[in-house]
Amino acid sequence: MGTNVYTPEPALTRAAIRGQQMTGTRPSAAVPRFRLLDGLRFLAALAVVIYHFTARDNSAWGVPVGQVFPEFSKISAFGAFGVQLFFIISGFVILLSAWGRDVSSFTASRVGRLFPGYWAGVLLTSFLLLVLWPAGKDISLTQALVNLTMVQEGLGVGHVDGVYWTLWVELKFYLIIGILMAVGMTRVRVLVLCLLWPLIGAMAEETGNPLLANLLVPEFAPLFAGGMLIYMVYREGASVLLLLALGFNAILAGYQTLGGHAQAIEHAAHVTLAPPTVWITVIGLFVIVAAATLTRLNRVPWKFLSMAGSLTFPLYLIHEYWGWWFISLGSPHFPQLAVLPAVIALCLSMAWAVWRFVEKPINPLLRSAVQRGLDRLWVTHADERYPTAPK
Incomplete structure (x- = not known):
């Protein structure tokens, strides 16, 4: 969910990319933003918000949420598929932002983009649960502090807020992209990754290899890979091979979602999701992202x-x-139909405040600081490996 949309880089030749990787330069010229992807991300987040408030089990209304919204909850439960949309968009945008860059600039951009807002979120929610509303969830100060690292799940510490699980999945995707950048990002390697990563992940899950399955996130790998392939079509144009690979990932994503996320939604929202509906929803999300990026809608x-x-x-x-x-x-x-929009408006106001007073001023500062630190580390490492010969 930490993906931002982003001023895309222009398509670069392989020679230009190799030159950038050898000289450490960054891409400069930019093309217009994919503004429709910004809008889709917002709609995905809003869908998740409405799902949590009107369909997912919670005690906030004082009675089971299904009693408050008996019919609407059957529809708003589909808002949980906003997660799938996030991951497809992330695959597109992260590959776009990584192509032609070095690992240090990619790392700096991700740290600068994610952590200020994330820290604000952890601190705000921890303050709420530790001070204002302890009945909301039982957390500890230690748990809150560990959550500031964003790797709490890897340390066996629970999330302060359950929504943080998607960030752990995103971090694994960033790691995979970072490894690809380190070995050299080429068209062939991206295509191989988009085919083998979801396939090996599914095999690891099926054969009971928990370590490999945990790293490769098989349930969500085809969503990221599908988004990457949509970017490849945007970058190079459609080809039979790219379209077949995209279709493979879309089908695998539908199958994985049907056996994973869809069941979690059914359990949390007490609804029944017919398999054809799940298939149509997941395939439809790929179509929506493709339409937003590969047609005139991208303008x-x-x-x-x-x-x-x-x-x-x-x-x-x-x-x-x-x-x-x-x-x-x-x-x-107050009536439930008055409370719901008012609460959404309050959450949007808090989100605006975090963006305006935390993310907007701090994101570029943190990004620049991380970039300088990584550049100094790289120069020091290069000096140690290739010391200047004495005169």
């Missing part, structure tokens, strides 16, 4: 979509427990 000039995209990450991070707390305060006194 949509509406700047308000970029503003909406800026709110996506903080909204996703802070909405769940703050929203449930707001609901618990308002639902005993």
Whole structure:
């Protein structure tokens, strides 16, 4: 969910990319933003928000949520598939932003983009659960501090907010992209990765190799890989091989979702998702991202979509427990149909505040600081390996 959309880099020749990797230069010229992807990210986050408030099990309304929204919850449960949309978009955008760059600039951009908003989210939610609303969830100060690392799941520590699980999945994707960048990103290697990564992940899951399956995230690998392949079509044009690889990942994503995320939604929202509906939803998400990037829709000039995209990450991070707390305060006194939009508006206001006063000023500073540190580390390493000959 930490993906941002981004001023894409122009397509570069392999020779230019090799030159950048050898000289350490970064791409310069940029093409217009994919503003529609910004809007899709915001809609995906809003769908997840509505799912958590109106379909997923929660005690905020004072009665089972299915009683509050008996019919609407059957529809809003599909908002949970916003996660699948996030991951497809992430595959497209992360490959776009990584192509032609070196590992240090990619790392700096990801750290600068993710951590300020994430730290704000952890601190705000921890303050809520430790001070204002301890009944909301039992967490400890130690747990909150470990969560600031973003790798708490790898350390066996629970998430302060359940939505953080997607960030752990994203970090594994970034690691895979970083390894690909380190060995050299080429068209052939990207294509091989997009075919073998989901396949090996599925095999590891099937054969009971927990370590490999945990690293390769088989349930979500075809979503990332499919997004990467959509970018390859954008970059190079459609070909039979790319389209077949994309179709393979879309089908595998539908199969994995049917056996994983869809069942989790059914359990959490007490709904039944018919398999054809799940298939149509997942395949439809690939079609939507392809339409937003491969057709004239990629030229949509509406700047308000970029503003909406800026709110996506903080909204996703802070909405769940703050929203449930707001609901618990308002639902005993006001009609549910008045409480729901008011709470969404409050969460959007908090997201705007995090963007305006945390992300906007700190993101570029942290990115630059990490970049300088990595550059110094690289220069020091190069000097140690290739010391200047004495005169």
